[in-house]
Amino acid sequence: MPPRRWIAHLDMDAFYASVELLRYPELQGRPVVIGGGRRHQPVLLPDGTRRFATLDGYAGRGVITTATYPARDLGVFSGMGLMKAALRAPQAVLLPVDFEQYRDYSRRFKAAVAELAPVIEDRGIDEIYIDLTDQPGAQEAVAHDPHGGVRALAIDLKNNVRRATGLSCSIGVTPNKLLSKIASEFDKPDGLTLLTLDDLAGRIWPLPVRCINGLGPKAGAKLAALGITSVGELAQQPSDLLVQQFGRSYGAWLFDAAHGIDERPVVTHSEPVSMSRETTFERDLHAQRDKPALTALFTRLATQVAEDLQRKGYVGRTIGIKLRFEDFKTVTRDMSLDLPTSDAATIRQAAGLCLKRVDLGRRIRLLGVRVGALQRAPGATAPARRLHEPDTLDTLP
């Protein structure tokens, strides 16, 4: 019995770093991390070679967004602070983030997939789900391989992505999104893993619970405290116990996930719900002493969100702010307007009212402005692309 659906999860391998290696092929095989600000651009020397910054002695608040595989071998990973990474891998090359370029490669790899299989769900800059169920040949068996048809399709996708971008990706193909997301990690980089529900006990149950997309650090720690560390152990728990521990909704979802059950469709179109801009300061700012700087930053953030809304053709009715204090505590305030807007001055004024509702005793490390409850702006042209591409500023594994 072939599975009812064939869903692929395609994940670009070390995406930002791999794009940079296309530009700087001499870094091939070396530990490289992407992150931080503009300050560490490579310098072209008179003899034509380039001089790269290394992590050694890095000072600042940045984090690693992507690390090459040789860098990961040195114990540095996405999300790690650059100063901590510098202690572990001082010799690693440090490159600044170049979103323009990553977005360009993102469009290219998605177009390459769409040429062959059009039912695509965008999951950010470097990964997608693809519904292969109705692709010609997907259900066909090939000699000695009952799933040879869908395997051949996945190989075609990988080849087309490489032809269009020069980059490798990893694909998992299974009956649903949950399992495909896990399977795409199995054989990285340049991997291809095909699983059916028959593989659940053998391939999925031995894995740690944290491999389940949607089961984060909090739920993972709570399960660990209950003595549950593997997906198999999670699958042994009665549904009642999980519901009692995690609530009706999340508990039932945990139970299904552990049993490989996931009926979510591949969603080919979505509308944005909110847009925001935020910034972490180089040093923590004081509400009174640094008032001029804070005011100017606040206005800039409001203006940037307004420009983002206008460029993409949206207006929003809920204006909000976000502050993070020196102790990393985060607060938000928002308010709803009578009419949706994308006007910078209106957003700035409403955000200012929100700010008045916050106790500004502690020093501030982050400030953000958000517009939610979005609608398409009246008279805005239809979106150019079928896929809504979120302006994801980063990708963590």
Added chain:
DNA sequence: TCTGGGGTCCTAGGACCC
């Protein structure tokens, strides 16, 4: 030597309305 920026979804209490 702490921890970026941009998102989505869920929960929960209170207001307000029928």
Added chain:
DNA sequence: TCTGGGGTCCTAGGACCC
């Protein structure tokens, strides 16, 4: 003095993801 139930909107916080 006491006693409803349901629905929606608003706001704040938090978990989680890329």
